[in-house]
Amino acid sequence: MADIDSDPLIRVRSVRKRFGSREVLKGVDLEVKRGEVAVLLGPSGSGKSTLLRCINHLETVDGGRIEVGGHLVGYSPKKGKLYEMTPRQVAEQRRRIGMVFQRFNLFPHMTALENIAAAPMAVLGRPKREAQERAMQLLHRVGLGDWAGHYPGQLSGGQQQRVAIARALAMDPEVMLFDEPTSALDPELVGEVLAVMRELAASGMTMIVVTHEMGFAAEVADQVTFMDDGSVVEWGSPGDVLARPKNARTREFLQRVL
Secondary structure, eight states, rough: OOOOOSSEEEEEEEEEEEEETEEEEEEEEEEOOOOOOOEEEEETTTSHHHHHHHHHTTSSEEEEEEEEEEEEEEEEEEEEEEEEOOHHHHHHTTEEEEEEOOOOOOOTOOHHHHHHHHHHHHOOOOOOOHHHHHHHHHHHHOOGGGTTTOOOOSHHHHHHHHHHHHHHTTOOHHHHESTTTTSSSSSSHHHHOOOHHHHHHHHOOEEEEOOOOHHHHHHHOOOEEEEEEEEEEEOHHHHHIIIIIOOOHHHHHHHHOO
């Protein structure tokens, strides 16, 4: 676990989200300090992934507010009201928030190196040589320095996910969001991705991780939040939530996944 600053980098306040008649987030609160690793646990459909997508403004919120680095995510206040930002403003804001999904979503016609260098060149305007040098550094960081010229179809699932992590890091984000990054992997490939995430946590990267990897949560997390049916049921240190859960629903979930 890294040293943690005192002020929250991420503030989620009373966030609500509805899809049709179904309310999937019911007034969720969450704070994550700079340098902290927060793990979200809960059954499928509990709202964990939706919360991540709201933090990155891939989904709009129906109530409440989200701040990253003191800036309201996705909305601008004007004369006492909130107005949704333009797509360009949202894209500018999203640069600070890296996200890694269950599926790797790499460009199949680009090599690993090209996948990582593409966004810094297109979005940040970095020269090709600079972007590729940075991409090569990141490939070494995730243990794939020898695979720069390989295409996604030539890589294992674990290797593709590590390229996806490097691609997110190439934008120099303040925060990294991980949405069940190992759930689509064969069991023998999970460890190599978690090793990269452990290194990121040790380096002081602020992270919110949706996962069912209890060992990772116990070892790396600074806080664990258990969600069920769109609400935060229990929150605390890994020792409290994983080893000494107070809520019956949390205990039931942990007994099932462990």
